[in-house]
Amino acid sequence: MGHMRTGLTFGALLVVVVAGWTAAFARTSPTTATPLPITAGSQAAGTATAADTTRLSDFNRDGLTDLVARDAAGGLWLYPGNGTGGFLAPHLMATGWTSMTAIVTPGDVTGDGNADVLARSDNGVLWLYPGDGAGDLGPRRIIGRGWQSMNALTNAGDMNQDGRPNLLARDQAGALWLFPLGRDAAVEKGTKISNGWNALAVSGPGDVSGDGRADILAYDSAGRLWLYPGNGTGGVGARILVFRGWSPVTALATPGNWDLAQGNDLIFRDPARHLWLYRGNNTGGFSAPAQIPGEWKDLNYIG
Numbered sequence: 001m002g003h004m005r006t007g008l009t010f011g012a013l014l015v016v017v018v019a020g021w022t023a024a025f026a027r028t029s030p031t032t033a034t035p036l037p038i039t040a041g042s043q044a045a046g047t048a049t050a051a052d053t054t055r056l057s058d059f060n061r062d063g064l065t066d067l068v069a070r071d072a073a074g075g076l077w078l079y080p081g082n083g084t085g086g087f088l089a090p091h092l093m094a095t096g097w098t099s100m101t102a103i104v105t106p107g108d109v110t111g112d113g114n115a116d117v118l119a120r121s122d123n124g125v126l127w128l129y130p131g132d133g134a135g136d137l138g139p140r141r142i143i144g145r146g147w148q149s150m151n152a153l154t155n156a157g158d159m160n161q162d163g164r165p166n167l168l169a170r171d172q173a174g175a176l177w178l179f180p181l182g183r184d185a186a187v188e189k190g191t192k193i194s195n196g197w198n199a200l201a202v203s204g205p206g207d208v209s210g211d212g213r214a215d216i217l218a219y220d221s222a223g224r225l226w227l228y229p230g231n232g233t234g235g236v237g238a239r240i241l242v243f244r245g246w247s248p249v250t251a252l253a254t255p256g257n258w259d260l261a262q263g264n265d266l267i268f269r270d271p272a273r274h275l276w277l278y279r280g281n282n283t284g285g286f287s288a289p290a291q292i293p294g295e296w297k298d299l300n301y302i303g
Contacts, residue, residue, distance in 0.1 A: 057105045057115045060135040065256045070301040074098035085259035091135050106155045106165040109185040124148030128185045144187050156204035157214030160234040174198030178234045205254030206264040210282040251302040273297040
């Protein structure tokens with residue numbers, strides 16, 4: 001599609017910000033937080049089966065979720081997951097990405113079984129970079145224009161249960177929108193989830209509550225992480241407090257079921273540029289953080 005179709009002037013897009021990454025994610029972090037009890041279930045191992053709704057970004061087709069990161073020179077790197085919460089050797093996917101103001105790794109949006117990358121350039125053009133299944137990207141093409149007025153965009157999992165990845169998007173007024181991705185990455189008409197999201201940093205982790213429906217995670221300036229359970233039709237229920245007392249972070253990612261354990265997971269980078277893994281328990285909670293080895297100092301996007 002050449003242009004977006006929305007109920008607004010043209011639509012909205014959400015949070016895995018690149019040009020504003022540090023500002024958006026310097027608010028809160030779980031490095032000093034204590035997990036809170038989750039009413040949906042306990043955080044003990046073995047209390048739930050593996051998550052059904054994962055946000056799998058498998059770029060090398062080994063069946064494991066990977067991370068994508070951009071360095072200060074504009075290089076886009078693939079960090080292949082090893083299936084246990086760590087990485088294999090990084091691989092340079094592309095160069096020249098300094099002009100991209102947002103990057104999204106929604107999984108497979110073209111229908112060929114390979115994970116893809118979406119990116120917004122500084123002139124508001126939304127690009128598709130199709131994955132080739134071997135850790136590299138094919139020739140890009142335009143799938144939308146006019147996205148420069150959106151202040152955040154991110155993955156959404158499959159919030160409307162149409163069997164395809166969705167996009168979350170936030171407009172300048174603070175309204176949060178869901179955009180289904182149709183066949184061959186076509187951006188379909190957006191639907192508004194609700195208003196009042198400007199003070200929140202938002203991410204779409206897939207299903208973390210264990211009900212098979214993709215959810216939303218959001219954290220606020222008071223250092224609290226909130227779970228907004230998805231209702232399976234593109235909306236969310238009443239929010240649940242997951243953590244409080246987060247310290248500042250410089251990156252936050254929701255890669256899906258990163259360690260192949262019970263639930264979809266949370267990854268963050270602290271002010272010292274260490275990377276940490278919070279393992280999801282598939283009942284709305286997360287474990288205490290475990291440090292992920294490696295150097296993460298010169299990356300301005302991780303997702």
